[in-house]
Amino acid sequence: MSMLSEAAFALTVVFELVEGTFPEFYRLVSENATSSVELEPGCLRFDVLTPLGPQKPSQIFLYEIYRDRAAFDLHLASEHYRSFDASTRDMVSNKTVVTYKVDENFKQAKL
Template sequence: MFVVTVIFEVQASAADAFRSAVLQQAENSLTREKACSRFDVCFDPQRPERVFLYEIYDDRAAFDEHLASDHFADFDRRVAPWVVDKTVNTWVQS
């Protein structure tokens, strides 16, 4: 199992648009990628511009395929102007 956590900080003015885009990205990942078993999107109730992702893939190769997918590239390109900060961490289960 390969786990990815991401914390996004987006422009406050783009919070609603980012929410829509990231929820669509989660759905695309779960439906189009057999090796993606979880893609949770969590929103900070006090700061709508702060978003936390929790993703589970079969292995690192599956995550690399995710990063190479057309739907990820489209998402990344679309949200890039809104992102103020992005922190990505990866984890493995031993």
């Protein structure tokens, strides 16, 4: 059973980071994710994924779901996003964004 409308909008973002910037970028992207979920009613999910293992981290993967495209556009206009984007621009060597329509499958948590 999906809790989302047919118009739900998701995206993934892969950030390739400049060497040595991972700790600061991770702090800033985590703050942005928290603010997005807390302050934006249309932001339904914002996960920050980091690589496992002993390799030196140089990549961060985001998975975001918004109620619809308009909610994502509000995210892009938000002060917290604009501040994050300006603060991290020089830390990113490559950024890949892919957008998706959401067909959701999930398990309800048992309380």
